[in-house]
Amino acid sequence: MDDAVYWYAVATVLLFVKMLATGLYQGYHRITKMTFKTPEDARMAGKEPASEELPQVQQASKAWSNDLENIPIFLALGVAYVLVGASPAFAGWLFMAFTAARYAHTLAYLAKLQPWRTIAYGVGLLCMIAMSVLIVMALG
Amino acid sequence: MDDAVYWYAVATVLLFVKMLATGLYQGYHRITKMTFKTPEDARMAGKEPASEELPQVQQASKAWSNDLENIPIFLALGVAYVLVGASPAFAGWLFMAFTAARYAHTLAYLAKLQPWRTIAYGVGLLCMIAMSVLIVMALG
Amino acid sequence: MDDAVYWYAVATVLLFVKMLATGLYQGYHRITKMTFKTPEDARMAGKEPASEELPQVQQASKAWSNDLENIPIFLALGVAYVLVGASPAFAGWLFMAFTAARYAHTLAYLAKLQPWRTIAYGVGLLCMIAMSVLIVMALG
Numbered sequence: 001m002d003d004a005v006y007w008y009a010v011a012t013v014l015l016f017v018k019m020l021a022t023g024l025y026q027g028y029h030r031i032t033k034m035t036f037k038t039p040e041d042a043r044m045a046g047k048e049p050a051s052e053e054l055p056q057v058q059q060a061s062k063a064w065s066n067d068l069e070n071i072p073i074f075l076a077l078g079v080a081y082v083l084v085g086a087s088p089a090f091a092g093w094l095f096m097a098f099t100a101a102r103y104a105h106t107l108a109y110l111a112k113l114q115p116w117r118t119i120a121y122g123v124g125l126l127c128m129i130a131m132s133v134l135i136v137m138a139l140g
Numbered sequence: 141m142d143d144a145v146y147w148y149a150v151a152t153v154l155l156f157v158k159m160l161a162t163g164l165y166q167g168y169h170r171i172t173k174m175t176f177k178t179p180e181d182a183r184m185a186g187k188e189p190a191s192e193e194l195p196q197v198q199q200a201s202k203a204w205s206n207d208l209e210n211i212p213i214f215l216a217l218g219v220a221y222v223l224v225g226a227s228p229a230f231a232g233w234l235f236m237a238f239t240a241a242r243y244a245h246t247l248a249y250l251a252k253l254q255p256w257r258t259i260a261y262g263v264g265l266l267c268m269i270a271m272s273v274l275i276v277m278a279l280g
Numbered sequence: 281m282d283d284a285v286y287w288y289a290v291a292t293v294l295l296f297v298k299m300l301a302t303g304l305y306q307g308y309h310r311i312t313k314m315t316f317k318t319p320e321d322a323r324m325a326g327k328e329p330a331s332e333e334l335p336q337v338q339q340a341s342k343a344w345s346n347d348l349e350n351i352p353i354f355l356a357l358g359v360a361y362v363l364v365g366a367s368p369a370f371a372g373w374l375f376m377a378f379t380a381a382r383y384a385h386t387l388a389y390l391a392k393l394q395p396w397r398t399i400a401y402g403v404g405l406l407c408m409i410a411m412s413v414l415i416v417m418a419l420g
């Protein structure tokens with residue numbers, strides 16, 4: 001199996017696990033505190049709808065929004081990287097650095113740790129810029 | 141053509157159709173009720189901007205947000221599944237079960253049907269967990 | 281290299297650059313106006329948190345939300361297009377027309393130019409519909 005394909009698959013599974021964990025974190029807080037904003041969910045739990053989401057749920061949503069602005073385009077760049085046959089030697093480093101940066105980003109968001117959140121965001125962007133450069137070089 | 145590729149393509153087209161339908165549903169309600177929150181859209185229709193989106197548009201937006209948290213990562217897992225050559229025999233079942241679950245999820249959101257919405261969400265997650273396991277087995 | 285792969289890679293890199301530019305546009309306004317809604321960000325800048333995001337940041341967020349509803353599914357259709365071997369002759373035109381339409385869409389959103397924003401949105405949708413038809417034809 002091509003090295004870039006191997007690391008693409010590893011990154012995809014790890015990023016899915018991270019998104020799953022974020023969803024479970026939100027569900028855990030909603031269920032243990034019995035706090036639901038969506039009326040049909042509150043009704044199912046026999047509660048009045050909450051006027052707003054819990055702080056932990058809101059913070060996780062912000063982390064998730066940032067994920068959605070970064071992870072799908074990373075995954076698409078990863079596919080392009082594989083399909084054009086860009087440097088297999090760099091694939092593992094770049095894909096794993098991006099993945100680690102996004103784990104760090106979510107943790108920093110939940111813990112409200114600045115400037116670490118911004119640094120993690122920047123590392124992820126740098127990985128995507130490097131991937132873009134390697135893709136364009138492979139096209140040339 | 142590889143079986144996994146075939147079902148990946150079918151799932152992608154069907155999920156695009158679903159997203160298109162959700163967008164048309166929102167547009168239909170905005171236009172038939174002449175209610176636009178974005179000022180430049182209201183101006184184009186010769187109306188004052190609405191203070192908030194219509195209930196149907198809001199409910200569809202919530203369905204769509206959940207889609208965005210699930211469908212792109214599914215599609216990336218699907219590509220990884222194809223590229224690492226994971227079980228072609230399971231590809232059709234898993235990709236179609238996920239797609240059906242997301243159709244059911246959107247319909248349950250629009251109709252405010254609980255616990256069906258949560259069940260549909262869970263079925264989608266289980267498909268992605270199974271895909272992740274098969275991907276990791278193919279890497280091993 | 282396959283023509284469809286080539287244009288897929290070009291489109292992916294260009295769409296990444298667009299998303300990067302939108303993020304930088306938001307960061308530029310937040311930093312030059314020292315206005316941060318997230319409390320831990322405001323604290324890092326030695327400011328009180330703002331009660332809401334700047335108008336430019338809000339408008340860019342709306343453009344970005346629409347991107348997230350369109351670009352990931354386009355990228356997945358692009359991968360399906362490549363993998364099923366749909367018409368290489370149309371790939372360049374469709375992928376580049378979609379990319380140009382999304383650049384136009386973001387610019388029209390930021391400049392509040394209607395009906396141009398809606399037209400750009402529609403052109404992007406038409407490209408994805410054409411891609412879906414060509415994918416299904418290749419499956420047949």
